[in-house]
Amino acid sequence: MPTPPDFARPGHLGNLTPEQALKLQQTWIHLLRLCNLPSSVPHRTPNLTPSLQPQLADPSPASVWRLLWNLFLHDHPDVTLLRFLRARKWDVPSALSTLLSVLNWRRALRLDDVLIRQGDSLPSSDQGGFLAQYRSGKAYVRGSDRQARPVFVIKVALHDPKAQTEEAMEMFILHSIETIRTMMRFPEQETSCLVFDLSGFGMRNMDFHVVRFLVQVFEARYPEYLGVLLVHNAPFVFGGIWRMIKPWLDPVIVSKINFTTGNADLARFIAPENLQTCYGGSDAWEYRYIEHVEGENARMQSEKKDEMHAERNGLIQQFELLTVEWASFDPDSVEGRRKAAERDDLAKQLGDSFWKLDPYVRARTYYHRAGVIDNGVIDFKAAK
Structure with a gap:
């Protein structure tokens, strides 16, 4: 039976039980209180604000409000909050704690003020290393999978762990995720498809720091953004590496991993018209980085x-006041x-x-x- 699209699954916007909808309401009221918007429904939502405020590096309402709405981007705000509720099994205090941790993390890294605002012009101790990742063609978005999710292809054989700093790789990963987030439109796309192409992979390409970082960000910083992860054409040597990596992973992440071998196997997840010719598809496109254009910003x-x-x-x-109603x-x-x-x-x-x-x-x-x-x-x- 085909896997239903994200929005058709239980616990997603438009497919909530009354209890789940109530927990979404409670989450909103807690957040609006932190943003200093008083709630008229205290009898339905106990005030957790005093216990939540110490978790914030800057608990000022203006700071919380700005970080929260920067996180929502173009999506229906409920879609973002439901990610955290699903990830924490509908435990409202736990979901809020995770969300506030993410806001603190984004503030500390200045994601909105530096990484997103400056992009290709990122001022970094290793700016060349950051840009080199885009120029290398080792990772890019192309096409969508059979669930309409954007496909992010990572060609591991093009990665040399010694060619750039760990900071440059982390910034590249975060910038890629933040960019992919803007491509995901509710209700068509709530998650993404990652293809780890291990064709030609050798131990020289293995980067345990990158693997740990990816695990951390998808589990703790971007919950419920990963729909499926395809490990493609894994060589025999990867078996030992997989046995080392698997214990690091949350069972939810493990459940989303599929191993594919050969083009026909990959086509079970991505239709041929969305597969490049190098994967047996009909898309003749090849990645070529387009450099920054003077004056584009x-x-x-x-x-x-x-x-x-x-x-x-x-x-x-208006949305906040209507949410209180x-x-x-x-x-x-x-x-x-x-x-x-x-x-x-x-x-x-x-x-x-x-x-x-x-x-x-x-x-x-x-x-x-x-x-x-x-x-x-x-x-x-x-x-x-």
Whole structure:
């Protein structure tokens, strides 16, 4: 039986039980209290704010609000919160604790202020190493799998652990994940497909630091973003490495790993029209990095940025107030469903406002230059 798409699975937006919807409401109320927006439903949601605030490096409402809404990007905000609730088995305090840990981590790394805002121009002790990862062609997004998820191909044989610093690899991984996040549009895509192509792999390519880092970020920093991981054409030598790596992995991650051998095996997960010819498909495209174009980020200095911020912030304020109203009703009641529908409509407007603001706050990437990301239109097989 074919695997259902992400949005059709239990626990996803549009497919929640009344109890799950109630836990989503409770999560929102806790977060809005941290953002200093008073709730009118204290009888339904015990106030955890005092216990949550010490977990924040900067518990000021303005800081929490900014980090939280930067995390949501263009998605329906509920989609992001549901990732954390599913990852923590619907335990609201645990989900909130994990979410706040992620906000602290993003703040400490200055992901929004440095990595995303400067992209290819990333000021780093190893800027060349960071850019070298993109230029190498060792990892890129191309096409989508049979569940419409973006496919991120990693050609491990092109990786030399000694050719760049650990910092450069970590920044490249995070920048790639953050970019892929902008390609994932609810309801079509909530997760991604990773292909670890081990064709030509040897021990010279093995990088345990990268493996540990990937495990950490997908388990603790980007929960529920990985849909399937395909380990393709693993050579005999990888068997011993796999026995070492497997104990590091959460069982949920392990359940998403599939080993494929040969092109026909890979085609079970990715249709031939979305597979490059090197994998037996009909897509003749080959990766070529497109260099930074002078002036492509000029809008980040434009005064119009304030206008775009103001428009989005106005919609956010409406969404937050409507969320408080929604959370005051039983989610399965007539009024609760009506308020949920109003929130869904407003979430679409928020998504549109993100794309209007995006060129003013996010540096352009290879995927913008190639036409994969074009003002909110995502084409996983752009021709460039």
